[in-house]
Amino acid sequence: MEKKSSNSDSHSFYITTPIFYPNARLHLGHAYTTTVCDILARYHRLKGDKTYFLTGSDENTEKVVRAATVAGKSTKDYLDEIVGNFKDLFSKLGISYDQFIRTTDEINHYSGAIELWNRINKSGDLEKRSYKGLYCVGHESFITEKDLVDGKCPDHNELPQVLEETNWFFKLSKYTEAIKEKISSNEFKIVPDSRRNEILALLDRGLEDISFSRPANTVSIGIPVPNDSSQKMYVWCDALSNYISALGFGRTEDSLYKEFWPANVHVIGKDILRFHAAIWPAMLLSAGIPLPKTLFVHGFITSGGKKMSKSLGNVIDPLQLIEEYGAEAVRYYLARHISPFEDGDITLESFREAYNAHLANGLGNLVSRVMKMAEANLEAPAVIPEWEDMTEYFSYLEKFEINKAVDCIWAAITEIDKRIQEDQPFKLVKADKDRGQKIISELVVKLYSVARMLNPILPDTSVKMKKYIKENKTPSTPLFPRKE
Numbered sequence: 412m413e414k415k416s417s418n419s420d421s422h423s424f425y426i427t428t429p430i431f432y433p434n435a436r437l438h439l440g441h442a443y444t445t446t447v448c449d450i451l452a453r454y455h456r457l458k459g460d461k462t463y464f465l466t467g468s469d470e471n472t473e474k475v476v477r478a479a480t481v482a483g484k485s486t487k488d489y490l491d492e493i494v495g496n497f498k499d500l501f502s503k504l505g506i507s508y509d510q511f512i513r514t515t516d517e518i519n520h521y522s523g524a525i526e527l528w529n530r531i532n533k534s535g536d537l538e539k540r541s542y543k544g545l546y547c548v549g550h551e552s553f554i555t556e557k558d559l560v561d562g563k564c565p566d567h568n569e570l571p572q573v574l575e576e577t578n579w580f581f582k583l584s585k586y587t588e589a590i591k592e593k594i595s596s597n598e599f600k601i602v603p604d605s606r607r608n609e610i611l612a613l614l615d616r617g618l619e620d621i622s623f624s625r626p627a628n629t630v631s632i633g634i635p636v637p638n639d640s641s642q643k644m645y646v647w648c649d650a651l652s653n654y655i656s657a658l659g660f661g662r663t664e665d666s667l668y669k670e671f672w673p674a675n676v677h678v679i680g681k682d683i684l685r686f687h688a689a690i691w692p693a694m695l696l697s698a699g700i701p702l703p704k705t706l707f708v709h710g711f712i713t714s715g716g717k718k719m720s721k722s723l724g725n726v727i728d729p730l731q732l733i734e735e736y737g738a739e740a741v742r743y744y745l746a747r748h749i750s751p752f753e754d755g756d757i758t759l760e761s762f763r764e765a766y767n768a769h770l771a772n773g774l775g776n777l778v779s780r781v782m783k784m785a786e787a788n789l790e791a792p793a794v795i796p797e798w799e800d801m802t803e804y805f806s807y808l809e810k811f812e813i814n815k816a817v818d819c820i821w822a823a824i825t826e827i828d829k830r831i832q833e834d835q836p837f838k839l840v841k842a843d844k845d846r847g848q849k850i851i852s853e854l855v856v857k858l859y860s861v862a863r864m865l866n867p868i869l870p871d872t873s874v875k876m877k878k879y880i881k882e883n884k885t886p887s888t889p890l891f892p893r894k895e
């Protein structure tokens with residue numbers, strides 16, 4: 412399917428990752444979200460859709476300011492360095508994003524957030540209220556009495572402060588029924604069903620109004636509230652607005668916004684479901700902006716069945732895996748061995764086993780065997796059909812069943828292996844040259860089909876395979892050397 416469709420099948424496709432907190436290095440969960448988005452973006456480009464892929468960083472947080480101070484750096488230098496690390500990981504993983512939005516970017520982000528605020532305000536959904544509550548510095552937010560363990564925030568082991576302050580409040584409660592209707596009717600689709608049910612149950616209990624700003628004298632970083640210099644925007648309008656500010660919303664008339672909004676898919680982890688399935692759609696409804704079409708919610712990645720943590724010593728760093736096995740191996744594991752809809756698991760052992768079984772002995776070995784036969788016995792490169800039907804494979808990607816899509820590719824690999832065993836073309840070609848050559852050509856064509864399907868999943872491997880096939884050459888070194 413290399414032919415780009417030039418017909419009316421061509422659509423626009425906008426996909427986003429959440430913006431990531433720059434208070435630490437990205438972990439495997441972030442790598443998963445971003446790889447999934449990349450696979451879907453590459454798939455849509457392959458289909459001929461006009462595709463836009465957004466990622467970025469959520470920078471307006473006090474934690475960053477404090478971390479920068481501790482590191483003896485200016486906030487800007489600190490952020491630039493961390494964002495540099497994010498981009499480095501994405502580049503190593505082959506992430507083909509179109510834009511990296513930073514919420515400290517006054518030119519590209521502020522105006523979108525401000526325009527969104529103004530629209531919500533115009534709808535009468537913002538109101539200044541006095542608020543008194545328990546505030547956890549570690550959380551940078553108010554927490555409730557029932558969150559406390561022995562009077563302390565259990566996540567930060569800190570006593571909360573009693574804080575009274577004036578905030579702008581967003582009348583979220585007003586939108587409970589409207590959001591429920593959008594989700595129930597699938598106009599705003601939440602995948603998988605388990606997450607859809609989870610949010611519907613939450614909506615059944617009702618939503619409470621939320622604090623939408625902080626006093627400017629308590630926070631040192633953030634977007635000023637329009638026409639109220641005493642306040643800065645709180646995370647909701649500051650961060651969630653990135654999905655439209657990045658497209659030029661509130662900034663340029665004739666912009667990407669016109670072309671790509673509403674988003675086709677926001678990909679998120681299950682921990683930020685409520686923000687994206689309740690608060691964000693309410694903000695958009697209030698502002699009179701169409702809702703995104705789909706929210707795809709994935710699970711967490713554990714190691715040995717446990718949450719990765721420093722104290723357990725089971726943290727697997729994506730960079731370390733890339734260094735040892737290569738980015739394509741990491742993409743392979745995330746795509747096939749982590750369920751898109753539930754929690755997935757990885758250990759160094761399970762990773763090495765999967766690598767050796769399916770990449771070194773599986774795909775890599777197959778490419779070497781087939782191309783060796785082809786180079787030795789075919790007088791010219793095999794003739795590759797211009798187009799082929801990949802409906803089944805594509806149908807899995809449409810449903811975000813990325814692991815099943817990859818299973819499809821490996822089923823094709825197994826089939827080629829079987830054919831070699833049954834027909835033994837390397838022997839046959841000596842007894843019956845014509846028939847032997849015909850079978851070898853057919854195997855090469857099938858291998859090319861594997862390369863086509865691999866395009867969104869393992870883009871580098873796909874390109875290499877196509878090159879070997881078109882030049883009728885055996886790889887000089889194995890695509891995936893065995894690891895002990």
Ligand SMILES: [Zn+2]
Nearest residue numbers: 547550564567
């Ligand atoms: Zn806390």
